[in-house]
Amino acid sequence: MPKELESAYDDVLEKAQTVVDELxxxxxxxxxxxxxxxxxxxxxEAIDELNDHQPDLYAAxxxxxxxxxxIREYLRDKIGEPVRSERLAQIxxxxxxxxxxxxxxxxxxxxxxxxxxRSELGQNDYxxxxxxxxxxxxxxxxxxxxxxxxxxxxxxICGRDAHHPDVRxxxxxxxxxxxxxxxxxxxxxxxxxxxxxxxxxxxxxxxxNIANRRRGGQIEDS
Numbered sequence: 001m002p003k004e005l006e007s008a009y010d011d012v013l014e015k016a017q018t019v020v021d022e023l024x025x026x027x028x029x030x031x032x033x034x035x036x037x038x039x040x041x042x043x044x045e046a047i048d049e050l051n052d053h054q055p056d057l058y059a060a061x062x063x064x065x066x067x068x069x070x071i072r073e074y075l076r077d078k079i080g081e082p083v084r085s086e087r088l089a090q091i092x093x094x095x096x097x098x099x100x101x102x103x104x105x106x107x108x109x110x111x112x113x114x115x116x117x118r119s120e121l122g123q124n125d126y127x128x129x130x131x132x133x134x135x136x137x138x139x140x141x142x143x144x145x146x147x148x149x150x151x152x153x154x155x156x157i158c159g160r161d162a163h164h165p166d167v168r169x170x171x172x173x174x175x176x177x178x179x180x181x182x183x184x185x186x187x188x189x190x191x192x193x194x195x196x197x198x199x200x201x202x203x204x205x206x207x208x209n210i211a212n213r214r215r216g217g218q219i220e221d222s
């Protein structure tokens with residue numbers, strides 16, 4: 001076991017043992033509806049500490065310090081398999097794991113199904129179909145993203161901006177998907193980019209995924 005993984009493992013094991021110890025210290029016969037929070041306070045605190053340390057364990061396993069990086073490496077190992085959203089949240093240690101999945105789908109060639117294309121999946125779960133090779137230059141850089149948001153701050157579809165109460169963040173979207181773009185050198189040109197709010201971008205990405213799967217013969221027209 002690598003030293004980094006061993007250290008993270010020992011930390012999590014220690015926290016897990018504390019959870020067990022705190023639970024065993026509770027007398028079930030003394031727990032009532034009125035006092036359960038007081039009785040379980042130390043136990044719940046121990047669980048929180050355990051959860052705080054788990055990302056370090058996954059970081060050591062996948063050799064990735066970022067939540068997105070851990071999601072990427074985990075999904076690489078899950079091609080052809082369903083993936084539960086709870087596991088992604090656990091491994092990444094971040095609340096916006098769904099956004100990172102969309103980034104992998106839209107920017108890094110991950111073909112990932114959801115309940116919209118696979119009805120047998122649980123809500124918010126995923127299925128990793130394949131990972132397509134895409135050129136580095138097709139990815140939207142931080143500078144390009146900044147320049148696009150400066151040019152167009154409102155969502156092109158619904159007109160809302162980042163200050164709207166229902167908008168969590170703004171996205172930069174390829175008008176024509178990089179997967180099908182004829183000139184990869186120009187895929188990130190301003191005339192092929194537009195600004196979308198997170199909700200409109202999510203809907204557009206799902207539609208693109210269905211269209212790409214249909215063109216590839218993986219989904220039949222109904």
